Amino acid sequence: MATRSPRGFGQYGGVARAVERVGERWALLIVRDLLAGARRYSDLKAGLPRIPTNILSDRLKELQLAGVIRRVPTVRGGYELTALGRGLEPVVLALERWGWAAPGDAADGDVFTADALGITLRAAFRSDVAAAFPPTEYLLHAGEASVSAVVAGGALDVMDVGPDALPQPQGRLSVGSTEDVLEFQVAVADLDRLLGGDVSPLEVLAGRSELVERFGSTFRFDPLPGMGVDAERSAA
Amino acid sequence: MATRSPRGFGQYGGVARAVERVGERWALLIVRDLLAGARRYSDLKAGLPRIPTNILSDRLKELQLAGVIRRVPTVRGGYELTALGRGLEPVVLALERWGWAAPGDAADGDVFTADALGITLRAAFRSDVAAAFPPTEYLLHAGEASVSAVVAGGALDVMDVGPDALPQPQGRLSVGSTEDVLEFQVAVADLDRLLGGDVSPLEVLAGRSELVERFGSTFRFDPLPGMGVDAERSAA
């Protein structure tokens, strides 16, 4: 029969439709990077070092066809999310949270980009906790990535401040008091401990050191229920 | 160098790690079905008609290795989620919501299973709205799927009541008043309209018909911001 479409799931339902559109390899990583703002072809390729260029090209075409991204007319090779694509933010944040809860270490050679760190912070951000604090800026260095996270009034704005950061077009939140600034550094391997609530691996570089506790309560992942010390695991 | 693992993303971060573990084709559909409860190999295959049996077998092994699922020792061919796997519920629900917001129609031959309908209802469920209503049971028929959704005190419990439904082991929420029961039917093609807030395609079969409004406010997807009539779309 010719009626059977190839590579469909033969399923009706939201998950099946979503996975058909953004479930291909690399697609959600591209969306993740674009959630931080418009990017050019070379930016995406630099942030995804192991993606073959033809695959990046294919994915960009597919995501355009699915209405998830569009080209930026004024920038050569520029891409940005559509409203539909921005609607994937809850999906990406949920994946980010689960990914930190899942066991696993970094393979050597893995890169840690500013866009990845930005999504991590947004996934760990607790708006309700942050709203009780005065405006604060955190300058965070982890691996190769350096970002500025400005927290004000329960809102969060993360910006790449690394050596080859793009100029940010949109206005940023402003820090009320310039004294509430904390600059620190953390090893990538310690990030999961830090986001689990343990601020000890954090090395303060500058700023008022009391703010480390504020950071720890503003950015934190909850452990998954039932994932205590009595680890459940079936033997292989 | 032999240190580079094949098929890794070369990325450190939550999204990359999550996609490495549950991003393979079919994996999240399997997780979706297991979110409704333990299933046997043949149940999964029946709910995923187009999955090749070797792929189902591969995915089950991979998901076991990733700590997402485990075998049920007492049931031949039985599988269930681990605590880590249950942690994927927010991911699956976010995908379900986005999938309904994304354009697309059912291909003919697509099946609509009770597990898919169950996730749809859980994704559309508004606990805060439901808490204000007295306990209610909705008997919903959509396509081949028939489920009973019991709503009580802001909690939701969905159960397959179709012809070949599995016996449910765990206790269910009980409906306070047996009068608050509504049985109805909806065409699969009308489901997106129904979950968008339009209860008109709903055909009441039995029960107090005032409850249709209650259903409509208890189960609803919000439209994506910026997805109004002025559709943004780039030409191909």
Place this chain on the structure above:
DNA sequence: CGGGATCCCAAGCGATACTG
């Protein structure tokens, strides 16, 4: 008969080279 394992072929993916 349910629960898989084994084939073969097609499609997708990855690395490199090349072009506008």
Place this chain on the structure above:
DNA sequence: CAGTATCGCTTGGGATCCCG
């Protein structure tokens, strides 16, 4: 810089076959 073209390898799809 922003892709396209090509090639070999890996994975998925479909049918069949095996095992308890």
